[in-house]
Amino acid sequence: MNQLHNGMSATLLDGVVWRKSHFSNPSGNCVELAVLPGGGVAIRNSRDPEGPALxxxxxxxxxxxxxxxxxDFDDLIV
Structure with a gap:
């Protein structure tokens, strides 16, 4: 796996398993998370699976x- 950094392409995270909440919108409007080797966590936009990962x-x-x-973030919910 390449050196990990924010904004790297999610496609460079080889071998990780992405998952999303069972509360996710069926049209794919959600985020996905993956546990990284070493214990970190990557997050990506499910609508852009090849885009950047945080x-x-x-x-x-x-x-x-x-x-x-x-x-703390309830005011952000539309």
Whole structure:
């Protein structure tokens, strides 16, 4: 696997398994996540699977998920 960095093409993340929430829109409007070797997490837009991936540590993703569960981003929901 190439050196990991934010914005790299998701196609360069060989061997990862992408998954999305069961709450996802059937038309494909969602994000997908994949666990990376070494424990990081990649996130991509499901409508652009060959586009850029954002790379996060588990601690960064944990902070985000706890914020979502805690309602920190509720004002962003349309």
């Amino acid at each position: 790379i996060y540590t588990r601690r960064e993703l944990d902070a985000f998920v706890r914020g979502v569960k805690g309602g």
